[in-house]
Amino acid sequence: MNCSAKNPCSTGKMTGKIPKPFFVANWKMNLLTAEAVEFCQALKNRAQETPGVAHHLAIAPSAIALSTVTEQLKNLPEILVGSQNCHWLESGAHTGELSPAMLKDVGAGFAIVGHSERRAFYGETDAAINSRIKGITDNGLIAILCIGETEDEYRNGRSKEVVLNQLAASTSGLTHEQARNVVLAYEPVWAIGTGLAATPEIAEDMHKAIRERYTQLCGECAGNNPILYGGSTKPENIFELLKCPNIDGALIGGASLKINSFWSLAENGLKGYEAAGKRK
Ligand code: PGA
Numbered sequence: 141m142n143c144s145a146k147n148p149c150s151t152g153k154m155t156g157k158i159p160k161p162f163f164v165a166n167w168k169m170n171l172l173t174a175e176a177v178e179f180c181q182a183l184k185n186r187a188q189e190t191p192g193v194a195h196h197l198a199i200a201p202s203a204i205a206l207s208t209v210t211e212q213l214k215n216l217p218e219i220l221v222g223s224q225n226c227h228w229l230e231s232g233a234h235t236g237e238l239s240p241a242m243l244k245d246v247g248a249g250f251a252i253v254g255h256s257e258r259r260a261f262y263g264e265t266d267a268a269i270n271s272r273i274k275g276i277t278d279n280g281l282i283a284i285l286c287i288g289e290t291e292d293e294y295r296n297g298r299s300k301e302v303v304l305n306q307l308a309a310s311t312s313g314l315t316h317e318q319a320r321n322v323v324l325a326y327e328p329v330w331a332i333g334t335g336l337a338a339t340p341e342i343a344e345d346m347h348k349a350i351r352e353r354y355t356q357l358c359g360e361c362a363g364n365n366p367i368l369y370g371g372s373t374k375p376e377n378i379f380e381l382l383k384c385p386n387i388d389g390a391l392i393g394g395a396s397l398k399i400n401s402f403w404s405l406a407e408n409g410l411k412g413y414e415a416a417g418k419r420k
Contacts (some may be wrong), residue, residue: 158282158323159220160420161382161413162366162389163406164198166224166252167205176205180212182399187216193406195391199396200224201236201251210247222250222282225258228275240279250282252391254310255289256329266309273310278320284323284369284391285310287350291330296386299328304353311357319322319358324350324367325391331371333393340380340387343369347386377403382412 171179173292187194195218200210201225210221227237243251253272258264269285275383276283287306289299303326311319326346333339343362347367369381370391390409397402413420 143263149331158366159196159198160366160388161196161409161418162198162323162368162411163196163402164222164252164284164323164325164368164391165200166173166175166255166370166390166391166393167199167201167397168224168257169202170394170397171201171205172332173205173208176201176209177212179399180209183213183219183403184216186221186399190407193403193410194218194307196410198222198250200250206243207246214247220249220282221302222248222252222284222313223253224252226251226253226272226276226283228271229305240275240281243281244279248281250323251276251283252284252286252325254286254306256286256327256332260329265318266306269310270314271310273314273322274318277314277321280321282321282323284325284368286325286327286391288327288332288371294328294330299346304349307350307353308357311354314358316359316361317337319354319362320365322358322362323365324354325370326350326367327370329392330369333372335372337372337374337377338369340384343381344384346388347384351386373405375401375408378405378409379412379415382409383416385416385418388413388418 186224198220215217223243227234227239230239230241254269273283287303289302293302328338366388368389368391369387373390373392374395395405
């Protein structure tokens, strides 16, 4: 049966409600354990001073800092902690990989997959990303799937073709239940770490197309999931981005490494989301 507003998905494994808006820190290969602890302590103070922000936040530390961060934030279970990658198998001879069981073992709630840095530098393919998503979601975890075009593809007017193809290939064969636990992140490669974020108009145009295609591919329930924007977000540009109808949060690299910028970014993003009267 197709899921729809009248017939929502109702069977199978299901993760808890995914926050909207949703601000996810991607620490990449940064922050040593002591720095991660310092960040978490400051985060706990901010959450106490300003309630109402924390349940929109998530952090993806390095694999080594993962259990330290989950332990540090155990009294703030509303902040999701997750991994920057995840294999699809439970265990086995896969040097350098992490399994869904390992993530659950340390209290992680999600995993990022398909980041452009993994696609470009480590040969990550859509087929592998597809398997990863299935393994992650079958284990009750949320998958954050990154898609985005390179600068050349953008200049050649191929952005939509590339991004929608990545989306279709990476989510191929997902059941509605698996698809419902996937958060999409549009991350134009030319905007990542460059200081040149996509304009709200460019980002919204792509997010709208992604939502339409994902709804066609995986049903209405999945189509309502958050679609994050990533690429040079900062406290100064997030308000206008979050006012756009189809931008539901951000995947944040550089600006997530310091508590002040991460927190201000989330606060300003929430204000933009609310100013536009969007539904949480
Ligand atoms: P950036 O990275 O915010 O540093 O541009 C975003 C990302 O790669 O997820």
